[in-house]
Amino acid sequence: MQRRSQSKGRTWTRGVAELYSALVLVAATLALSYLVFxxxxxxxxxxxxxxxxxxxxxxxxxxxxxxxxxxxxxSAAEFRVDDSSSVSGVLALVSxxxxxxxxxCGAGITxxxxxxxxxxLLSVSVDGTASxxxxxxxxxxxxxxxxxxxxxxxxxxxxxxxxxASLGYPSSLVSTxxxxxxxxxxxxxxVPFTTSxxxxxxxxxxGVETYGF
Numbered sequence: 787m788q789r790r791s792q793s794k795g796r797t798w799t800r801g802v803a804e805l806y807s808a809l810v811l812v813a814a815t816l817a818l819s820y821l822v823f824x825x826x827x828x829x830x831x832x833x834x835x836x837x838x839x840x841x842x843x844x845x846x847x848x849x850x851x852x853x854x855x856x857x858x859x860x861s862a863a864e865f866r867v868d869d870s871s872s873v874s875g876v877l878a879l880v881s882x883x884x885x886x887x888x889x890x891c892g893a894g895i896t897x898x899x900x901x902x903x904x905x906x907l908l909s910v911s912v913d914g915t916a917s918x919x920x921x922x923x924x925x926x927x928x929x930x931x932x933x934x935x936x937x938x939x940x941x942x943x944x945x946x947x948x949x950x951a952s953l954g955y956p957s958s959l960v961s962t963x964x965x966x967x968x969x970x971x972x973x974x975x976x977v978p979f980t981t982s983x984x985x986x987x988x989x990x991x992x993g994v995e996t997y998g999f
Contacts, residue, residue, distance in 0.1 A: 834858070834993035838972070847879060847896055847938070847978040849920060850999055852986070859970040860992035865963045867977065868984055872962040876955070882981040886962075890935075890955050891943035896978045898936045898964040905930045906948025914940030919966055920976050934964050934976050 838855045842848060865872040867884040875886035879896040891897050891912065901908070909925035910916045917936045918926040926933075928948070937943050945953040953959055966974045977986065979999070986997045 835860070835988070835990050835995045837995060837997050840997075840999075843920070847980050849936070850977045850979055851920060852975045852977070852988075852997060854973045854975065854988055854990070854995060856971045856973075856990050856992040858992050860973075860990040862961070862963045862965050862967075862973060862989075863991055864987075864989040865965070865975065866987040866989075872964075876962050877964060879978045879980065884984070890945070890960070891937040891940040893941045894939060896936060896938040898934065898976060898978060900932045900934045900961045900963060900965050901945060901947075901953060902932050902959045902961070903928060903930065903947050904949065908933060908948060909946045910935060910937065911942075911944040911946070912937055912940035913942055914938050916940070916943075932961065932965060932967055934966055934974075936964075936976060936978060938978075 834857045836855060837852055839853045841851045843851070865877070867877060870877055870884040870886050872886075875888050876890055876897050876899050878885050878887045878892065878898075880894065885895075887895065887897060889897070890899065891914070893914075905928065907925055908918060908928045910918070912924060915922070915938045916924050918928070919933050920936075935945065947953055947959075964975055964977070968974060973988075973990070975986075975988065977999075982999060984999055986999065988995045988997070
């Protein structure tokens with residue numbers, strides 16, 4: 787009888803120890819999950835416009851990519867970097883700061899804007915460097931829609947649309963807001979930079995979002 791009681795006691799103790807170990811493991815897992823997910827920005831569902839993701843590509847210049855989502859179908863109204871607004875002209879990076887230009891390109895500056903095209907080969911002729919939708923190079927096969935061009939240190943530039951037509955500025959097919967629109971509720975913005983400490987303000991018809999970098 788005594789041996790049986792001792793056996794039951796050991797079994798009960800071992801069961802409690804196993805249960806305690808399991809609870810400690812669950813608690814540790816939950817704590818780790820909190821540490822991981824607390825670093826991710828989850829915007830409130832009531833927020834009409836918000837930055838969904840941010841990526842950076844370092845180079846000369848470096849490029850910031852912001853993906854901005856809207857809670858409803860929207861269109862882009864204004865893009866501002868620091869005190870320079872797309873309302874005033876083509877945005878350009880110059881000497882670490884930003885300005886608005888009256889030209890699609892210029893020596894010593896990096897301009898960024900978007901053009902509307904049909905599907906096909908979009909190309910830009912420059913004596914500097916260029917990228918289309920963040921892809922370095924002077925030509926790219928694109929789908930119909932808005933596409934962002936970035937032109938660096940070029941004293942001349944000519945944009946050729948699919949089909950061979952040359953695009954001038956100003957034009958209804960050129961937007962000084964630098965964006966692509968993957969879906970009716972999402973926008974991608976590419977911004978060149980060489981220094982930090984800047985503020986971006988994005989105005990969509992669905993709302994406004996501000997982002998510092």
